[in-house]
Amino acid sequence: xxxxxxxxxxQELLLAVRSRWTQIFAFVFAGLSLAVSASGYALSGGHxxxxxxxxxxxxxxxxxxLVPLSALLIGVxxxxxxxxxxxxxxxxxxxxxxxxxxxxxxLWAALTAAQAIGFGAAGVVxxxxxxxxxxxxxxxxxxxxxxxxxxxxxxxALLSAGAVGRRRARALALALVVWxxxxxxxxxxxxxxxxxxxxGTASRVLIVSVLVNPVGALRTGALLALQGTTAFGxxxxxxxxxxxxxxxxxxxxxxxxxxxxxxxxALATRRLSRADI
Amino acid sequence: MTRLRLLVAxxxxxxxxxxxxxxxxxxxxxxLEGRPAAxxxxxxxxxxxxxxxxxxxxxxxGRYVGxxxxxxxxxxxGRGRPLLVGAGSGSVVRVRGPHVTxxxxxxxxxxxxxxxxxxxxxxxxxxxxxxxGCRIVRCLFGVYLREAPGTVVEDCExxxxxxxxxxxxxxxxxxxxTDGFAFRRNTVVDVxxxxxxxxxxxxxxxxxxxxxxxxxxxYMFSDDNVFEDNVFENGAAGxxxxxxxxxxxxxxxxxxxxxxxxxGLLFKTCDRVVAEANLLADNARGLFIEDSYDNVFRGNVVAxxxxxxxxxxxxxxxxxxxxxxxxxxxxxxxxxxxxDTSFDGNYWSDNPEPDLDGDGRSDRPYRLSSVFDxxxxxxxxxxxxxxxxxxSAIGAAEETFPVLQEITAVDHAPLARAPALPxxxxxxxxxxxxxxxxxxxxxxxxxxxxxxxxxxxxxPAS
Numbered sequence: 033x034x035x036x037x038x039x040x041x042x043q044e045l046l047l048a049v050r051s052r053w054t055q056i057f058a059f060v061f062a063g064l065s066l067a068v069s070a071s072g073y074a075l076s077g078g079h080x081x082x083x084x085x086x087x088x089x090x091x092x093x094x095x096x097x098l099v100p101l102s103a104l105l106i107g108v109x110x111x112x113x114x115x116x117x118x119x120x121x122x123x124x125x126x127x128x129x130x131x132x133x134x135x136x137x138x139l140w141a142a143l144t145a146a147q148a149i150g151f152g153a154a155g156v157v158x159x160x161x162x163x164x165x166x167x168x169x170x171x172x173x174x175x176x177x178x179x180x181x182x183x184x185x186x187x188x189a190l191l192s193a194g195a196v197g198r199r200r201a202r203a204l205a206l207a208l209v210v211w212x213x214x215x216x217x218x219x220x221x222x223x224x225x226x227x228x229x230x231x232g233t234a235s236r237v238l239i240v241s242v243l244v245n246p247v248g249a250l251r252t253g254a255l256l257a258l259q260g261t262t263a264f265g266x267x268x269x270x271x272x273x274x275x276x277x278x279x280x281x282x283x284x285x286x287x288x289x290x291x292x293x294x295x296x297x298a299l300a301t302r303r304l305s306r307a308d309i
Numbered sequence: 310m311t312r313l314r315l316l317v318a319x320x321x322x323x324x325x326x327x328x329x330x331x332x333x334x335x336x337x338x339x340x341l342e343g344r345p346a347a348x349x350x351x352x353x354x355x356x357x358x359x360x361x362x363x364x365x366x367x368x369x370x371g372r373y374v375g376x377x378x379x380x381x382x383x384x385x386x387g388r389g390r391p392l393l394v395g396a397g398s399g400s401v402v403r404v405r406g407p408h409v410t411x412x413x414x415x416x417x418x419x420x421x422x423x424x425x426x427x428x429x430x431x432x433x434x435x436x437x438x439x440x441x442g443c444r445i446v447r448c449l450f451g452v453y454l455r456e457a458p459g460t461v462v463e464d465c466e467x468x469x470x471x472x473x474x475x476x477x478x479x480x481x482x483x484x485x486x487t488d489g490f491a492f493r494r495n496t497v498v499d500v501x502x503x504x505x506x507x508x509x510x511x512x513x514x515x516x517x518x519x520x521x522x523x524x525x526x527x528y529m530f531s532d533d534n535v536f537e538d539n540v541f542e543n544g545a546a547g548x549x550x551x552x553x554x555x556x557x558x559x560x561x562x563x564x565x566x567x568x569x570x571x572x573g574l575l576f577k578t579c580d581r582v583v584a585e586a587n588l589l590a591d592n593a594r595g596l597f598i599e600d601s602y603d604n605v606f607r608g609n610v611v612a613x614x615x616x617x618x619x620x621x622x623x624x625x626x627x628x629x630x631x632x633x634x635x636x637x638x639x640x641x642x643x644x645x646x647x648x649d650t651s652f653d654g655n656y657w658s659d660n661p662e663p664d665l666d667g668d669g670r671s672d673r674p675y676r677l678s679s680v681f682d683x684x685x686x687x688x689x690x691x692x693x694x695x696x697x698x699x700x701s702a703i704g705a706a707e708e709t710f711p712v713l714q715e716i717t718a719v720d721h722a723p724l725a726r727a728p729a730l731p732x733x734x735x736x737x738x739x740x741x742x743x744x745x746x747x748x749x750x751x752x753x754x755x756x757x758x759x760x761x762x763x764x765x766x767x768x769p770a771s
Binding site: 042045046048049050054055058089092093096097141142144145146147148149151152153154155156158159160167170171174215216217218219220222223226227231234235236238239242248251252255263264267268270271 | 681
């Protein structure tokens with residue numbers, strides 16, 4: 033069983049690494065994070081105002097934008113079964129959940145490796161210019177980025193489970209819709225809802241919406257880890273009071289991301305087991 | 310030898326109660342500290358009392374324990390940095406006569422005294438005093454001017470009492486009810502407020518540094534003051550101007566006021582103030598203005614703040630012109646719906662509009678506030694979304710479909726190029742620590758990622 037899982041993971045890792053999509057993503061992500069970290073200095077006039085915090089805040093934006101998109105697209109493209117290959121694969125004497133989880137693990141490893149190139153390059157530029165301050169926040173961001181990859185791979189698995197043939201295209205379109213909702217629409221809706229409510233309730237709605245949305249959870253957690261309470265001014269304190277301190281905030285944010293990883297994957301395995309391939 | 314003689318004189322003093330009529334009665338809060346009690350008197354007291362009015366008294370190196378009372382014109386000069394150690398119950402040097410000069414001393418208050426009695430390193434309650442080149446440590450107040458017109462404090466270094474809350478400390482240089490004073494080239498660290506000026510006009514404050522405290526400079530009910538070329542760093546507010554009129558200030562720096570709700574420069578109920586060529590950099594909020602009218606901000610730089618300007622609705626006829634707003638996360642938070650503050654003719658580094666006709670102004674007006682900025686001004690937790698794509702999306706939607714609301718804060722003639730910027734001073738380098746491991750760790754991540762991708766290509770497909 034374990035052997036089969038690793039075999040599937042290895043196979044998927046090999047396919048992902050050789051895929052043009054992964055290579056393009058690695059290249060684009062590395063290029064953009066290098067540009068962000070290098071221009072952080074050019075824009076501040078080389079005087080190093082807020083060296084690390086400002087630069088890494090831009091890295092957070094990059095992660096929030098690109099990582100969900102790449103995980104969803106590459107996930108659906110790899111996981112939605114192609115007719116011939118899928119028939120062969122799923123006719124093997126293995127449980128479908130094992131195959132799926134193995135594939136997701138392999139994809140996750142490939143995408144995390146691709147992100148590591150961008151993070152490593154950016155880190156070398158930032159730290160050699162600004163000193164070693166903020167290493168912990170930087171590592172939190174890297175870890176968060178790989179967790180976000182897992183979250184959206186899980187959602188991609190759910191979208192593409194049993195999406196054979198024509199339904200592949202539909203899964204891809206759905207992936208884009210999910211990305212747009214998670215990255216932009218959800219927050220806009222939360223802000224809109226909050227504007228209709230009384231101030232105290234509105235604040236609670238906003239804080240809960242930040243915890244519920246995986247993109248919002250990573251943004252909040254990463255910026256708090258990188259910049260401390262200056263990240264959102266007094267709103268940080270409101271948030272920390274709601275979560276009863278930094279430990280509570282870490283648990284809630286981490287729990288939200290964990291649920292978002294586990295639940296879609298569980299649903300995906302269930303759906304795949306029942307699918308007719 | 311001299312010290313022995315002084316000690317003898319001091320004991321004689323103790324035996325002669327005629328010298329200090331008021332010394333035995335405890336001083337009530339708010340009252341003036343008088344001549345120190347005999348046991349708390351400085352050994353220099355007899356020397357000073359014997360000197361003729363207007364004389365110069367030189368004091369050699371040494372440690373003199375006890376408080377000193379100066380009630381006539383005298384020039385007290387320390388040679389070789391003598392140390393005056395207070396008795397620990399009140400002000401160390403009490404100036405009660407006019408034209409007193411205190412120069413070249415180290416003064417240690419031993420953390421004693423009482424805020425209600427204004428216990429200070431040097432407490433001046435007489436006109437035309439001068440305090441020069443003194444180092445004052447462990448005093449509640451550094452130098453306190455109470456009805457001391459014409460007093461000058463120059464080249465002093467004041468360090469507060471370590472480990473106390475700001476509320477338990479006094480100000481570095483404190484002025485009350487004094488018309489005309491001058492502070493030049495002083496350094497104030499770790500006190501409540503660096504310069505606190507209450508009900509005092511016609512002061513000038515030049516070339517000082519105040520850092521690691523609550524407010525760098527704090528005016529209350531003090532009109533017609535000037536401050537120039539000072540640095541205010543790392544406080545709850547660099548400057549707080551309250552209930553005052555016609556203050557003029559130029560070329561000051563308000564830096565790195567980064568704490569919770571910190572502000573570079575705060576205005577509350579201040580009118581007809583003129584601010585020119587100041588630098589406000591790396592503050593949580595650059596400039597905060599509330600309930601203030603007819604103020605002019607010209608040629609200042611506000612850089613690297615989370616919010617450059619916070620303007621409350623109770624403000625009117627204020628004018629910003631020729632300022633540079635550089636690399637701020639948000640240019641303006643407007644609390645309330647409208648403002649008649651004029652923002653015309655400034656440079657905004659995030660203004661995307663080009664200047665095609667080359668007249669030095671962008672071709673279209675620059676909008677300072679978006680719906681989201683309005684929103685965050687009125688709802689605390691909205692800041693959690695300040696760096697989200699939703700906020701940018703709302704801003705973009707508003708630009709494209711201007712039906713959402715009438716935007717009230719607009720620069721009608723934004724500068725297309727930044728005026729010459731003053732140099733932002735570097736923070737003292739803290740980069741020696743852990744520089745290597747961080748770079749090595751990043752390089753490790755880079756290598757690991759590349760290796761996995763490269764290895765994956767080489768591996769045979771099982």
